[in-house]
Amino acid sequence: MIQPIGFKNKPNILGSVDKCECPKCLNISKWNLLELEKYFTLFFIPIIPIGSNYRIMCEICNHQEILSKKHFINYKKKLDIEWLFSENEITAQERNLKINEINIIIEKAKINKLNTSPEERKECKELASKKTDEELLTIYFKERYKYIPAMITAVKSEIEKRNLTNEKK
Structure with a gap:
């Protein structure tokens, strides 16, 4: 059975705005400005715009960061x-x-x-010191987009402290 009403997101890529390192793919690339407009639809036809959200998107891996x-x-x-x-x-x-x-x-x-507060930085440093070598390398080289910048800084420091920089995964 076909539903006569629904919602649809319509992406609008507005153009390249910056060139920076992507936290996911680690490439330095251009980032596109993206506006996602949400529409109320009737028989799959967008009728009424009901809101938007805004993002920037890596041109290489399409990782998106939400913008206010x-x-x-x-x-x-x-x-x-x-x-x-x-x-x-x-x-x-x-x-x-x-x-x-x-x-x-x-x-x-x-x-x-x-x-971040000094307490948060200290907590991240302690957390990083408890990670195994493999976990540190995974966080830094594969999953850094999942962590706050203070944690990434602590992980990087711990990698350098343990001399793991030549073992990039």
């Missing part, structure tokens, strides 16, 4: 500036100035997200 609307808007501004520049509506100097302003805002937001 505020961060999405900043990345969208970067795309708009690049478009204005490509259409010769702003000069290279204006483009660089505007892009740098937005990059500062984005970097501040990333730093705020990465900040």
